[in-house]
Amino acid sequence: MSVKKVDLTHLRPYGDQMDDGAVQLSFTLPIPDGPRGREAARQMANSMGLSEVQVVFSQDLKENFTFFVVYGHLEKYADYTSIKAIGVEAPKMDMEQVNDYISKYVKRPVVVIGATIGTDAHTVGLDSILNMKGFHGDSGLERYKMFKVHNLGSQVSPTDLAKKIRETKADIVLISQIVTQRNIHIKNMTKLVDILEAEGLRKSVLLIAGGPRITHELAVELGYDAGFGAGSMPSEVASYIASEMAKRALSSSKER
Amino acid sequence: MSVKKVDLTHLRPYGDQMDDGAVQLSFTLPIPDGPRGREAARQMANSMGLSEVQVVFSQDLKENFTFFVVYGHLEKYADYTSIKAIGVEAPKMDMEQVNDYISKYVKRPVVVIGATIGTDAHTVGLDSILNMKGFHGDSGLERYKMFKVHNLGSQVSPTDLAKKIRETKADIVLISQIVTQRNIHIKNMTKLVDILEAEGLRKSVLLIAGGPRITHELAVELGYDAGFGAGSMPSEVASYIASEMAKRALSSSKER
Amino acid sequence: MNDKPTLKLNQDLVRKAREFAKEVTDGVQKFINARSTTSVERTVARLYGVDGISESGVPLSNVVVSDVEKANGLNRGIAYWIANGCVAKQVSPQELAEAVGRKEFSLIDLPPQKESVVAEKIDEMTGKALSYVRKIRDERDEMLKALGDPPQPYLYVIVATGNIYEDALQAKAAAKEGADVIAVIRSTAQSLLDFVPYGPTTEGYGGTYATQENFKIMRKALDEAAQEVGRYVRLTNYASGLCMPEISAMGALEGLDFLLNDSMYGILFRNINMLRTFVDQYTSRLVCAYSHITINTGEDNYIKTSDPISRAHTVTTSQLINEQFALKSHMKPEYMGIGHAFEIDPDVENGLLYEIAHALLTRELFPRATPKYMPPTRHMTGDIFKGYAMNTLYNLVSIMTGQSIQLLGMLTEAIHTPFLQDRYLAIENAKYVFNNAKALGKEIEFKDDGFIQKRANEVLENAVELLEHVKKVGLMSAIEEGTFGDISRKKEEGKGADGVFVKGEDYYNPLFETMESELEGEEK
Amino acid sequence: MNDKPTLKLNQDLVRKAREFAKEVTDGVQKFINARSTTSVERTVARLYGVDGISESGVPLSNVVVSDVEKANGLNRGIAYWIANGCVAKQVSPQELAEAVGRKEFSLIDLPPQKESVVAEKIDEMTGKALSYVRKIRDERDEMLKALGDPPQPYLYVIVATGNIYEDALQAKAAAKEGADVIAVIRSTAQSLLDFVPYGPTTEGYGGTYATQENFKIMRKALDEAAQEVGRYVRLTNYASGLCMPEISAMGALEGLDFLLNDSMYGILFRNINMLRTFVDQYTSRLVCAYSHITINTGEDNYIKTSDPISRAHTVTTSQLINEQFALKSHMKPEYMGIGHAFEIDPDVENGLLYEIAHALLTRELFPRATPKYMPPTRHMTGDIFKGYAMNTLYNLVSIMTGQSIQLLGMLTEAIHTPFLQDRYLAIENAKYVFNNAKALGKEIEFKDDGFIQKRANEVLENAVELLEHVKKVGLMSAIEEGTFGDISRKKEEGKGADGVFVKGEDYYNPLFETMESELEGEEK
């Protein structure tokens, strides 16, 4: 069959045939609409490595701005084979399996504390993970008999959080960050890690961040153990916690 | 007022503030959905010069394809000041002005011939320019008393066109190309120029191409006098013809 | 009919419209009955088993028909010549055609065989051909029944890569996303070829050639996908053009479900000769009717070149004509995918109300048919977002008015043939709207004598008036007048005129005669 | 009311619903009448002309109110203290406040002046304040009349760059694209500040602070744009929060047209103390009523945290409560932007029918109000195309059901605050749908006892039941029970509780009393 096969070391976008590199773009430029503007848009797309650029739409947005829709063919490629899975790695378990797993390896309920930090008032995401009700039919951590959950709600400051961690003897700290404008989430997340380290709490807990713009990679980069993005399921988080807690329990029992 | 002003030598996209470089992208990659796929999408966007890339959506398209919507901030820029207007340059005239202008400078009706060449069967675009009815309330060339129009319709071969040019003593040749898949328009347009040159007709006519994917730049590159893109108005074409014909009339009268 | 609001159409007008349309087509049918075409004869050859191409690349069905035509024997019908040749040479039709292809002999030159033996041969070939067609048809019907017919409107998408293997891959992905119907768009200008290309296509322009091999490849891919998703997936191609009946036969042989098949499209949009098209469409539809292939008519095209509001009644007029021609080919209404389209300029005030009125008019006028609704195309621009919004309203009108076949609009309509992602987004849009507004049609009524009811009745009235005129001048003259799509075609002109001939006294074509009589039997 | 289909609401239920809602708010109003808050007093100070900040950055309205509060003098009302001080020091309120800001003296320590002179001073200040507010109001009313009120639904978009100058630029562009209303979103968590920031903002998070200077800058920009486009352009900001009445006063002074102003939003979504919010909202709305500022209520928020279908009646319940509170503030219905939202999961079968029923219920229940319809947000994802389709149907429901104020959905809702191009696309979508479906509401009817009529009556019935319960337990206990938005707040808890105080016997506040009596006069 004569369909070109994908070359994973030279991965390129696919429009309607392999390696055509087709990409759709839209952006606004602070210049007036017209042939010169469209040429600028074309050059902008060229600068991104696109060839055979088509400026298929331009629209005056008033006040000297123009909106463009552009298609082109990307000459660049990525090496997919060199990308290692950078998501959270954990076996997928359901509620019962998680409970059994914790009973077997950790041998006591795991204490979970959750909060939205900074001035972030969005609670729906965190609640989806923690509340009984859960998310899209997947029960939240409160419903797991081997989790003891403290949901601190929103707008919690790092120092208050640290205090509560001590008070509750938390094993797991879950924080949520939804607002990301001007990278406020990065500032908030960094500050929390700094304070936990200063207070000597960082090592004793599993520190997990979540939110629609959070990736595991970003979380790890900022000193967290894991990160969960858009559409995360409570059972995924639970599975990860169970398997990490088990690992820690095993390694500490070996150390002894 | 503290709004950053545009630097036209370093033109960058504008999302919600000057020079934020914000760009929206969408593309498909021939790989499965998942963290690794999203990372590949991110790297793809990085390769285009985007920073702070957000893969905001990924969707399994089945058969090992995944669709991505991505936002990022372009670090590249274009120098707007170095872009010369590359559109068709002609004063904008209305029907009466065009007629007067031709009467005054050319002193006889201008003969226009139009056709869609190759296997292209799309006539609506060409008809919008030529037919009485015109386009969006702007009358077509047939309604101008100083144009004598021959509309040959669609799927005309270059040799037939050349024959008709001779027969009608055409001053202006308008060709339309709508289908561009696999660059068939470029092949068709190049072939026409070759044949007109071979037949010694190229210099004696004003050769104009049009179509939604035609730009003036492309047309000129392929040896045409002008190109008209999406949304062109008959009066724009008429103005261009009038001013070019006047220029030619003037320069040839000077030569004499 | 209770699942959508009603237009309270003037039933007198409805009756008149049908009556006039019938009279209009009666006039043309007389011409049709007396004639055949090279393409009709090639269809016979194909159904008798003539396949493949000659060394110089000419399809063998063309080879045998030209062979007879050149010697002026075609007015007897190709059936006789093939049978005579098979008896004379003691070979199969395919072997016979191959030999003619190798120029070993001409069919005309073979000695006439004993009449009763030839007649027997013809009957045998006819029986075999028809039973094969019925077998394929029944297999499809059974598969459809086994997997279940998906709810209407069917999600219909196109593939158009120019490479049948790439098409098949993309079609499978689409089926898995939820597409119910896949159409393989033909390569540019195939309708003007007076033969059907052969073999698998890997490079086409703006589409992929309609070839029997391509049909087979695609059918297989869709059947695989259908089994995987547990939902029947329909396959579509294009019949209209110079090979209209042949492509229908290929569709019958390869188990296609739908064919674009309009009684006038070729004339208007491809400048094919009128008589040629009328004669061809008859046989083409007869084959479709026999094979349970749903035809899709092409009225959407009219309002691509003429105004969708002021010329709306030309769509209705043509739909009625297409219906009558289809009935003449013994087609059941449920196989009539009567065409119409959502093409009004999005800037028109209350454009949506016009669209609703027009779409519902089609639905109500053809209650047993399976209307094929076409998306916005001519007012789609490079503004893919606006286009996506237009497609949303288009889908809404469809579910609200109970359309049957929904050709999904592509947000990139103005730019390129669909990317994989464009198709996904189209399916997503339709699934969203169809589910979210599922019972809307059941829920609403239009004000009596309101804009929509009035508008629909007005269009119908204009159609009746136009039909009355067409009846008077005759359909062919009406086409000369530019009635449809603002396009005028002359009776004597157009491609393929030379392929039309008057049947001789001894013309014999049991294949189509049997189809006719079997279908007539079913009608009773 | 003839431009949209009807729900045939059970008028008995409608009457009962209003009656119960009135009784519910009557219960709360008793608490309100006996109390004032620091924020109410700061509002008085502002209207008397106290502006600017102290050297340490504290707004002078806070300075004077804290000054009196610390000395336990606030239960007399700030009006007296300011007047007494002005008379004592022979200065203007502003000069007085500046002096207090410089800690030159405390208002409490100034010797009490002759009662009649102080009373005269108060009357003078009150007269001046009110006549200025009326002047601004009348200017706006005249400009609106001169330029013409655009047709409803108004196209309402937000700006949220964090830089007021950038906001102004983008707002102008939006107005020129067709926006009728511009809202400047506040910086994250401003509602929790117990003071109003001062001066122009150039760096906010998720929005730009509501400051008087920002109001001024934006008003000027919009008035310029309005003159250019020959269409009145409305300006919106947010009142709800700890400074609810102060921001209303700022709106009155700077000629804002709309303010987000809900009687319970602060309690539920910002954990502000109940009594604080109830007392504040009363004055806040009084000022709005007097200044012809349309309030926008916040019921949309409930179905962001609770289910839009099963909890639909909590929206209705709250709307009725908001209405009654507004009436108590002497607000005319035409200034009530009753809130609701298109938030049902797009995957719900017949979700659109629910949305239509809910939207029309709001419209029909408040026939003289100007409903504010909010777009899909919680089910918006990074799939901007799907989001654009959802916004298309949202716009369709709005034009079909005759909404007044349409906050346009952004295709990037799930991603970032709007880019310039996102706003353009939102306006384009609304303009397309509103024009294309202009008369749809006039054209359709819903089946009697069909899904939509039944659904609307069911929601109303549930609301009546809930109101009956709320009446029984009292609104504050109902909030404790988590009635709205699935959020429970305790009576004694919440921010700003310490700012509430019981008015003393000698409490005097002619400013609001005059507003009340003038508005009462108009009501007759």
Ligand code: B12
């Ligand atoms: C609901 C909502 C609100 C509600 C919040 C109610 C509440 N109690 O939560 C209200 C109306 C109060 C609100 C207010 C504001 N909002 Co808001 N809001 C939203 C909205 C519409 C939906 C968010 C939501 O509930 N999603 C559903 C949940 C289930 O999804 P999720 O949060 O992604 O959570 C999932 C995963 O991310 C993950 N997850 C999340 N947290 C965690 C934590 C852990 C530990 C784990 C493991 C996983 C996890 O698991 C969840 C389940 O899969 C979004 C737009 C959108 N569609 O996303 C805007 C949005 C988030 N809001 C926004 C803004 C700007 C605001 C305001 C700042 C606006 C203003 N200036 O007033 C205010 C202020 C809020 C503040 N101080 O923080 C922006 C943020 C822009 C940005 N990227 O920075 C958004 C994107 C809207 C927009 N386009 O402008 N908002």
Ligand code: B12
């Ligand atoms: C109408 C239409 C048809 C009609 C044509 C009817 C007719 N007689 O013209 C029919 C149905 C026949 C048709 C058929 C096909 N079409 Co077609 N068609 C369109 C459609 C929907 C609209 C085109 C149109 O009329 N636009 C309106 C006119 C006014 O705009 P315009 O052409 O851009 O013209 C303006 C300017 O470009 C300019 N201009 C144009 N020509 C000239 C010439 C001169 C000299 C000047 C000065 C200016 C000028 O001025 C005009 C006014 O502003 C487009 C999609 C779209 N929305 O654009 C697809 C489209 C052009 N078709 C397409 C295809 C692939 C086909 C087919 C090949 C499909 C197939 N395989 O069967 C066939 C075959 C046609 C063939 N052999 O060429 C593709 C082309 C893809 C590509 N870029 O290559 C499109 C984009 C659709 C798609 N997304 O797949 N089509």
Ligand SMILES: Cc1ncc(COP(=O)(O)O)c(C=O)c1O
């Ligand atoms: C009825 C009908 N037949 C056939 C076609 C396509 O045929 P062609 O290959 O001529 O483009 C169309 C195109 O839209 C059509 O509407």
Ligand SMILES: Cc1ncc(COP(=O)(O)O)c(C=O)c1O
């Ligand atoms: C009624 C009402 N007031 C105020 C706000 C915003 O206030 P804050 O600044 O608290 O986000 C909203 C937000 O959606 C609202 O609905």
